[in-house]
Amino acid sequence: MQWRGRRTSRNIEDRRSSGGRGIAVGGGSVGILAIVVVGYFLGVDLTPLLDGQQSQQGGGEVTAADQEAAEFVSVTLADTEDVWTTVFQEQLGATYAPATLVLYKGVTQSPCGGASGATGPFYCPGDQKVYLDTAFFVTMEQELGARGDFASAYVVAHEIGHHVQDELGILSRANEVRGQSSTADSNAISVRIELQADCLSGIWARHAEAQFGSIEPGDLEEAVNAARQIGDDTLQRNAGRVPSPHTFTHGTSEQRSRWFQTGYDSGQINSCDTFGTDRL
Ligand SMILES: [Zn+2]
Numbered sequence: 243m244q245w246r247g248r249r250t251s252r253n254i255e256d257r258r259s260s261g262g263r264g265i266a267v268g269g270g271s272v273g274i275l276a277i278v279v280v281g282y283f284l285g286v287d288l289t290p291l292l293d294g295q296q297s298q299q300g301g302g303e304v305t306a307a308d309q310e311a312a313e314f315v316s317v318t319l320a321d322t323e324d325v326w327t328t329v330f331q332e333q334l335g336a337t338y339a340p341a342t343l344v345l346y347k348g349v350t351q352s353p354c355g356g357a358s359g360a361t362g363p364f365y366c367p368g369d370q371k372v373y374l375d376t377a378f379f380v381t382m383e384q385e386l387g388a389r390g391d392f393a394s395a396y397v398v399a400h401e402i403g404h405h406v407q408d409e410l411g412i413l414s415r416a417n418e419v420r421g422q423s424s425t426a427d428s429n430a431i432s433v434r435i436e437l438q439a440d441c442l443s444g445i446w447a448r449h450a451e452a453q454f455g456s457i458e459p460g461d462l463e464e465a466v467n468a469a470r471q472i473g474d475d476t477l478q479r480n481a482g483r484v485p486s487p488h489t490f491t492h493g494t495s496e497q498r499s500r501w502f503q504t505g506y507d508s509g510q511i512n513s514c515d516t517f518g519t520d521r522l
Contacts, residue, residue, distance in 0.1 A: 243318075243391050244456045250316035251323060253340050255371070258304050258312075258347040304347065311376035311394075312345055318395045319343050321456070322402040325449040330409075333511050341365070341405035343372045343398075363397055365404035367413050372401040388471040390464030392447075392457070396502070397468065399446040403439030412438070416517075426488045434516040436492040437501040440469055441514035444505025452509075462506065469498040497522055 323340045330338040344350065349358045353368030359381070363374040374397075382388040382397070407413045416435050420428040447465060451457040470476065473495025475485040485494075492498065505514055516522060 243395055243458060243461055244454075245314055245317040245391070248317045248454075248456070249320045250313065251319035251340075251343070253319060253323070253342045254312075254316050255342050255344045256312070257350050258308065258345055302347070308347065308376055311379055314391065314394065315343065315345065315374065315376065315398055318398045319402070321395075321450050321454060322399055322446055324453060325446050326402070326406060328453065329445065329449060329509075329511065338406075339409060341370050341372055341402060343374060343401075346373060346375050347377070348375070363401050365401045365408070367404075367408050367417070370405060370408060372398070372405065374398070374401070382468065382471075386468075386471045386477075388464075388468035390460065390467075392461035392464040393468035395461075396443055396447070396465035399443035400439050402446070403442035404435075406442050407435065407438060412517075429489060429491050432491040433493045433497075433522065437497055437522060438514050438516040440493070440498050441501040441505035441516065442511075444502040444507075445509055445511065445514070446505075447502075448506045448509040466499045466502060469502045470495040473498050493522070 323338070326338040326340075330336045344352070346357065349356060350373065351357070352364075352366045352371065352373055354364070354366035357364070357373045357375070359375055359377060361373075363372065363378055365372050378397070379394045382393055404413065407416075413435070416431055420431050423431065443465075447457065447462065472492070474490035474492050475487075475494045478485045478489075493501070501514070501516065507513075
């Protein structure tokens, strides 16, 4: 992806200089209440990989590599703002209100609960913010086999996809139903939420290509590969387990890569109706 020297987003909240001690933000009893109400991390669930290991603590100095990753994230975030402003206008006749992206290092707090390296990036509807530790990009490349800058862009676009769902009222409705469902049913709804976010990230890639010409040869393959590598079946298999479909919360590798591709091929929000289809 061509990103150097391009516009960065104003909607970055950088908590990295606090060394992971930004606990005051969203903490306290209000935060605890929000955990019960909101309840769901909409992130990449790394727990299958981290079970039985010490969760990584991270923190420490902000390195030159961290700075470069942060700039990449900021350009990608700016791209999502431009694309979703256009798509909301053209396809919905609506105005897109952008999300804030929190950069943290090690640990931080959100109204959805505490965040750490084990959490992976996630979107919290409670404050409409994406939480991202750029160390996750290293985890993706070294431990998850998801290489390339566009794999990272896909992750940012996926999390912003959750914000788009929130803006459209989809997230609150789905989470309301999840709150009244059995664990298995709640997981099944989660899969539909996640596959839709993958589809929305595909829409973003399509429009980013058209609007900025920033997509390079191999980029799409990097995103599709990333979607495959973080499929529930692949994550569980790589953790030495037999994949257990009723525990899936994000969808299989095949589903995730296919829904990304669906969004990319159509560029249309209405092609991402994962709640209204029999064929996930
Ligand atoms: Zn997600």
